[in-house]
Amino acid sequence: MRAVVFGYHNVGDRCLRVLHARGVEVALVITHRDRPDENIWFRRVADTAAELGIPFLYGEDPCDPAIAQAVRDARPDVIFSFYYRAMIPAAVLALAPCGAFNMHGSLLPKYRGRVPVNWAVLHGETETGATLHAMEARPDAGYIVDQTAVPILPDDTAGEVFEKVTVAAEQTLWRVLPAMIAGHTPQRPNRLAEGSYFSGRKPEDGRIDWSQPAASVYNLIRAVAPPYPGAFTEVAGARFIVARARRLQAGSTAGGLPPGLHVHDGKLLGLCGDGGAVLVTELLAHDGAPVTPDAFSRILRKQTNEESR
Template sequence: MNETIIFMGTPDFSVPVLKALHERHPVSMVISQPDKPVGRKRTLTPPPVAAAAKALDIPLYQPERIKEEEAVERIREVNPDLMITAAYGQILPKALLDIPRLGAVNVHASLLPRHRGGAPIHRSVLEGDTQTGVSIMYMEEGLDSGDVISQSATPISDDDNTGTLHDRLSEIGADLLLDTLPSILDETNDRTPQDAGEVTVSPNISKADELLDWNRDARDVFNHIRGLSPWPGAYTIFNDKRLKIYGANKPADRSDKNPGAITAVTDSGFTVACGDGYTIEVTEVQLSGKKKTNAHHFTAGRQDLIGAHLGQVD
């Protein structure tokens, strides 16, 4: 196979995909987002894919806006046979999608047509899905709406959160791409139009999405916490301060307390009443201005917590 391939990606999710692809079929150019200031010192830092491209000695291009004519012309000069994207982070214009002879394909972290959009991993956990997966799909102007080439599924267990699922789907995506690539290159692959009646959209996580609502069922609160763990973290209000909650155990005990009330201090942390009369056990927290800690340390010596109420202040 001597086809010229451009790879486009930005975050950690894309790195295993790039490495596996480049090992099997050398990539001619990597396109990633520009370096960004990171941390309190605002140190200019390359995104993970850009750092990986440098380590692999692959030519790297980091345009501010992929839609600009300069960027499109730069890619046209490479004359790629195929473009492969994985969480690149910008919408590709039709002028760019039309360049590769074999088209542009995307490694998308859901079983399309479910969870189109920018946060498919978060939303699959938040919405209580019992399985998800990776889709290899042709790109078109619509949002993740192109024909599906191949898919690979994985179950979502109660032990999963967005972090564990992210890492597993990244590896699944790398393997699925390698399995699918030969048929794409020799143009023998299947392509299945998505069922418009099954489409769901999963937009990026907003600040409003991070706030916990203890009036919801305990299972929903449990899914909310693990769906935003380890990033960006779900939060509630405790003593007028933001308390992020990163870990919880699934609903078990019943309680007659109002939603948001701390009902008990346990060996692992503390339990909180939810809207359906069940509690969840909180196991990992971070109070504003403090370091992340297990909830047992947070509650140490604080039996006065029982009866305290978590929730947004007016």
């Protein structure tokens, strides 16, 4: 099998290594340049390709005629997309006579679209996974080749779940490649009506609404915890990032206080609209500096004094 790989991020790194280990001839890798405004906490596929001796080029726009020509010159049997950020046009996919396949970070047909791991954690799911599927004009709509499930534990952050999904992607590709190489690619139905499509998320979507139930607030904190931008709240005109928290049992909160972030018994306590609470174990200033309960208490006192004037 001769392949062209569009890849990025940790899934791109691991799946490219699986292809190499299985003896697939990767003729070309197309990846992204790092964005200057992005927290680069993941592996660079360009580095992986260089390590493995595979030719690569940077291609932000797969509609660029130069990308199509490079794929055409590579003469692939198949095209793989491993967390490449852009939709690959049908004309490029058609350059691979044996098909084009994408690795998606959910159990399709659930959580089609962008940032599926974050959405799954936000919605309180207890399971997600990785799915290899055929690419077509609509995103994440082609038939399913194979998939692997992983658990989402109650206190897992999206970053921790993403690590599991990366392993699931590696396992899925490793398991199914022999059949694909032999020309017997499995085809399972992708029943779109049984799932939903989700768009991307912006940092502003991490704003905490303390009037929401504690479960919703806690899931938001987990879903966008670092290395993602983080859930945040604003006090005294300043933004604070709730980087780590733990949901408290009912009856263990401070009564009489309104929803919001407080200091109670020397601890940072987020009180929610349903009377539940989260214990904030790591609070950061907007510049990333840690904020202790004592420091936050001083900020609250200053705000109270200013409001009383």
